[in-house]
Amino acid sequence: MEATIEVNDVHKRFGPIVALDGMSFTVKPGHVTGFVGPNGAGKSTTMRVILGLDAADEGSALIGGRPYRSLRHPLRHVGAHVDAAALQPSRSARNHLLWLAHSQGLTAERVDEVIEQAGLREAARRRAGGYSLGMRQRLGIAAALLGDPPVIILDEPFNGLDPEGIVWMRGFLAELAGQGRAVLVSSHLMSELQDTAAHLVVVGRGKVIADAGVAELLAAVSGDRVTLRTTAPSEAARVLEHEGATVAALGHDTLTVSGLAAERVAALLGARTVPFHEVAAHRATLEDAYLELTRDAAEFRAVSGQEARR
Numbered sequence: 001m002e003a004t005i006e007v008n009d010v011h012k013r014f015g016p017i018v019a020l021d022g023m024s025f026t027v028k029p030g031h032v033t034g035f036v037g038p039n040g041a042g043k044s045t046t047m048r049v050i051l052g053l054d055a056a057d058e059g060s061a062l063i064g065g066r067p068y069r070s071l072r073h074p075l076r077h078v079g080a081h082v083d084a085a086a087l088q089p090s091r092s093a094r095n096h097l098l099w100l101a102h103s104q105g106l107t108a109e110r111v112d113e114v115i116e117q118a119g120l121r122e123a124a125r126r127r128a129g130g131y132s133l134g135m136r137q138r139l140g141i142a143a144a145l146l147g148d149p150p151v152i153i154l155d156e157p158f159n160g161l162d163p164e165g166i167v168w169m170r171g172f173l174a175e176l177a178g179q180g181r182a183v184l185v186s187s188h189l190m191s192e193l194q195d196t197a198a199h200l201v202v203v204g205r206g207k208v209i210a211d212a213g214v215a216e217l218l219a220a221v222s223g224d225r226v227t228l229r230t231t232a233p234s235e236a237a238r239v240l241e242h243e244g245a246t247v248a249a250l251g252h253d254t255l256t257v258s259g260l261a262a263e264r265v266a267a268l269l270g271a272r273t274v275p276f277h278e279v280a281a282h283r284a285t286l287e288d289a290y291l292e293l294t295r296d297a298a299e300f301r302a303v304s305g306q307e308a309r310r
């Protein structure tokens with residue numbers, strides 16, 4: 001089966017609430033695709049529609065070209081983890097996985113393999129009810145891998161992981177994608193995705209805002225802004241504006257220059273012996289890109305402690 005997810009113009013309402021408003025994107029094999037957007041943007045609903053847990057009002061969602069509900073052994077086509085709380089608390093992780101494996105004609109050996117892969121060996125025979133959120137995440141991942149599926153869908157898998165768990169998860173996702181799987185991962189932790197996802201689907205208000213490679217998104221947001229520190233700001237501004245740059249003062253000795261590359265700024269100032277002690281190209285983080293893209297789409301934005309005290 002082809003390792004792809006295709007979401008085509010999906011619309012979904014919950015009563016008066018429009019959750020999905022023409023959601024469309026494709027997830028390709030071989031890399032991790034980050035699925036990001038503000039609270040209420042429609043990420044979980046999209047994943048639920050792909051997995052046949054919610055029905056679309058219009059449009060289609062296909063896994064390897066087929067709707068989820070038409071898959072005879074779904075765990076062999078798609079592994080998903082969308083709800084860390086969905087566990088029978090009295091069962092051990094191993095029993096939970098054995099029960100799932102049995103329902104899909106998979107072996108106990110496979111259960112032990114995924115327990116190992118998800119780093120759950122120590123905890124596998126303890127009751128799942130006593131698990132931390134991080135351990136539940138690992139158990140969810142283990143369950144998603146049972147059928148060795150070509151497509152993996154994980155809703156907020158970084159939630160509840162400690163720093164060591166986050167590093168593990170990043171490497172693990174990259175490994176799964178490196179094996180040629182299509183991996184779709186939703187997250188609010190943009191910094192984690194910067195090191196993990198090669199592609200991002202950014203959503204807001206039920207539709208796609210941006211669908212591009214991480215490098216491409218960062219380049220678009222970084223623009224060509226250069227930060228310049230100089231003891232002669234007026235003189236520097238005159239020289240650079242004469243060459244077509246837009247110059248703004250950031251502090252008494254700091255200018256922001258748009259329209260010229262850092263190397264060109266340094267060369268122009270050097271040639272005219274204008275003193276400067278720093279020229280730096282502005283490097284956007286994925287967080288910058290995300291905030292810029294979703295500025296108008298946020299349904300809710302938390303007020304930081306500092307802002308709240310103002």
Ligand SMILES: Nc1ncnc2c1ncn2[C@@H]1O[C@H](COP(=O)(O)OP(=O)(O)OP(=O)(O)O)[C@@H](O)[C@H]1O
Nearest residue numbers: 014017018019037038039040041042043044045046
């Ligand atoms: N079962 C439901 N009944 C009513 N409204 C729902 C239901 N599920 C989702 N919604 C609404 O649909 C919209 C999209 O929600 P969804 O959970 O898909 O967003 P999200 O991007 O996953 O958000 P978050 O990041 O907070 O998890 C929201 O306005 C949400 O309140």
